[in-house]
Amino acid sequence: MNRAVTLRDAAVAEMAGIAARHPQQFRAMPPARLRALALFLASTGLLVFGLWRLEFSPSRLVDGFGQLVHFLGLMIPPDPGTWSRTMLILRGLSETLAIALLGTLGAALLAFPLGFLAAWNTSVNRLVQFLSRRVLDSVRGIDALIWALIWVSVVGLGPFAGVLAILTSDIGTFGKLYSEAIEAADRKAVEGVTASGGGKLHGIRFGVLPAVLPVMAGHVLYMFESNTRSSTIIGIVGAGGIGLMLSEMIRTLEWGVVSFIVLLILVTVAVIDTISGRLRAALAGARAG
Amino acid sequence: MATALTRLPDERLAELLHGYRASSAGPRRRALLLALTIAFLVAVAAQVAEVDLPRLWEHAGAFFGYFDRITMLESGAGRVWADPAEWFWGWRKWGVLLLDTLLIAYVGTALGGLGGFLLAFCASANLVSNPWARGAARRFLEFCRTVPDIVFALIFVIAFGLGPVPGVLAIAIHSMGALGKLFSEVVENIDMKPVEGANAAGASWPAMVRFAVLPQVLANFISYALLRFEINVRQASVLGFVGAGGIGQDLIEAIRKFYYNDVAALLLLIIVTVMLIDLGTERLRHRLIGALESRA
Structure with a gap:
């Protein structure tokens, strides 16, 4: 006779005894499970309520997806149309890249002092640190698209407004990332500088800065990648870049041009990601080595 | 207790300084090259993105004025938070x-x-x-x-x-x-x-x-x-x-x-x-x- 079978038989025969000894395992519904179920039901309920409240209806979805499939058919093949329009698209793309580069670098520079003010170990005092944090948070809470609208009304339409929009919204992000990097820096170096008679600024320059600069450079590259994505769309509100062309083409239903532009964006983003990924890997290697 | 740092003889110092310069020349050159590349890219990008600093300078007041304006009540009765x-x-x-x-x-x-x-x-x-x-x-x-x-x-x-x-x-x-x-x-x-x-x-x-x-x-x-x-x-x-x-x-x-x-x-x-x-x-x-x- 098989040994496993006897073990199972024994367990089945002893069922009542096992149940008496481990009541927890034989409860129909353990409390943890009940809680998870309630949470699941609540979130599903909210989802259903949301679908109802936001006017989802099967007929609308079927109609819409039918339209989408139709558009998709028109998008093939991707075709920029005339030669002059191709040049316009390429000009938009170069503007997008320029906006991303200038916005990222400008924000990286301007956020530099703010990062130190917002980190508890390098700030002037608690109040300054708290205020800097809140200012950075508020700046971050406003989307780049909103900043673009505001800047368009200040300096007028065009890519310059886009640069300023990316720059403003990124100051918040950079400030936060910088201050976190500064707070995570090893404090022994600062103690060393202080012990040999250096002041607070010396401590920052020779103790903190060498440790955080490579981290900051990594953040800058990463944000450049992310900004190439955001600067493709701020043209929608007139702040330069390829987004203006894209939204025009979508509104006039030129689907071949739309798919061409989208493909162009995908390729550009992939290229930028690869280059910046390499640079970041090199940076990380240099830091480790 | 007075402590004095030992001072190295001049020729030894010169030797050390020379070694330091030689070893830091490579990274320095690379940093300079990087800075030049970035400066070049920024100049090109500024051209493409129509960066116009004088215009920004002229309108910088308008940017802060915007936030000043949006927090003023339309009736002119002071700041918005005076009348929530x-x-x-x-x-x-x-x-x-x-x-x-x-x-x-x-x-x-x-x-x-x-x-x-x-x-x-x-x-x-x-x-x-x-x-x-x-x-x-x-x-x-x-x-x-x-x-x-x-x-x-x-x-x-x-x-x-x-x-x-x-x-x-x-x-x-x-x-x-x-x-x-x-x-x-x-x-x-x-x-x-x-x-x-x-x-x-x-x-x-x-x-x-x-x-x-x-x-x-x-x-x-x-x-x-x-x-x-x-x-x-x-x-x-x-x-x-x-x-x-x-x-x-x-x-x-x-x-x-x-x-x-x-x-x-x-x-x-x-x-x-x-x-x-x-x-x-x-x-x-x-x-x-x-x-x-x-x-x-």
């Missing part, structure tokens, strides 16, 4: 719009999370051995997360008509791409022993995923979904710019039509909501991670 009732005259309408915006973000995140959840298992190297199926799932996810959600929204507005439906779908598709990638990375890092156990006991593929994979990844999945929800609240607040529902519609109208006080009120509402959501999800995620660590 007049400032937030539309709070009923705005409150509903704000809740709608949150709902758009929630439904979008939930639908996108669901899609990402299903696709993540197909895109994981350790669960799907067919490279074609895996590659197709990955490329699709990549496409979904690279195209900005507002571009999806622009297209969907034409297909589905104005309103929150295109907004939700745009957020859902973009989140599906982003979450699907994160989810599949979590799945690829699981402990494979339970999977082997389930397979050895003859479990079907769905049963194996349910009992061997899901318990290991669920907490991480929820944590990522919460992070995405936070991002989507921001996104949902601007989708109204292209007619895809939420509070953005009123905001862009207020900015374009120069309803200054409304701009200030709406911006404040958005900032406060985003901050509260950030704080709330951060708490939740910490609790989730804490619960996870105490179980491990």
Whole structure:
């Protein structure tokens, strides 16, 4: 006779005894499970309520997806149309890249002092640190698209407004990332500088800065990648870049041009990601080595 | 007690200094080259982006003046916070719009999370051995997360008509791409022993995923979904710019039509909501991670 079978038989025969000894395992519904179920039901309920409240209806979805499939058919093949329009698209793309580069670098520079003010170990005092944090948070809470609208009304339409929009919204992000990097820096170096008679600024320059600069450079590259994505769309509100062309083409239903532009964006983003990924890997290697 | 540092003889100092210069020349040259390259790129980019610093200088006052202007009451009776009732005259309408915006973000995140959840298992190297199926799932996810959600929204507005439906779908598709990638990375890092156990006991593929994979990844999945929800609240607040529902519609109208006080009120509402959501999800995620660590 098989040994496993006897073990199972024994367990089945002893069922009542096992149940008496481990009541927890034989409860129909353990409390943890009940809680998870309630949470699941609540979130599903909210989802259903949301679908109802936001006017989802099967007929609308079927109609819409039918339209989408139709558009998709028109998008093939991707075709920029005339030669002059191709040049316009390429000009938009170069503007997008320029906006991303200038916005990222400008924000990286301007956020530099703010990062130190917002980190508890390098700030002037608690109040300054708290205020800097809140200012950075508020700046971050406003989307780049909103900043673009505001800047368009200040300096007028065009890519310059886009640069300023990316720059403003990124100051918040950079400030936060910088201050976190500064707070995570090893404090022994600062103690060393202080012990040999250096002041607070010396401590920052020779103790903190060498440790955080490579981290900051990594953040800058990463944000450049992310900004190439955001600067493709701020043209929608007139702040330069390829987004203006894209939204025009979508509104006039030129689907071949739309798919061409989208493909162009995908390729550009992939290229930028690869280059910046390499640079970041090199940076990380240099830091480790 | 007086301590004196030993002073090295001059020729020894000169020797050391020379060595230091020689060893630091390479990195210095490289840093200079890097700085020159960046300066060149910046100059080209400034040309392309029509950077005009004098104009900025001229209008810098207008930028700060804008914030000055939006916080002045239309009646000229001082700052907006002096009369909150007049400032937030539309709070009923705005409150509903704000809740709608949150709902758009929630439904979008939930639908996108669901899609990402299903696709993540197909895109994981350790669960799907067919490279074609895996590659197709990955490329699709990549496409979904690279195209900005507002571009999806622009297209969907034409297909589905104005309103929150295109907004939700745009957020859902973009989140599906982003979450699907994160989810599949979590799945690829699981402990494979339970999977082997389930397979050895003859479990079907769905049963194996349910009992061997899901318990290991669920907490991480929820944590990522919460992070995405936070991002989507921001996104949902601007989708109204292209007619895809939420509070953005009123905001862009207020900015374009120069309803200054409304701009200030709406911006404040958005900032406060985003901050509260950030704080709330951060708490939740910490609790989730804490619960996870105490179980491990």
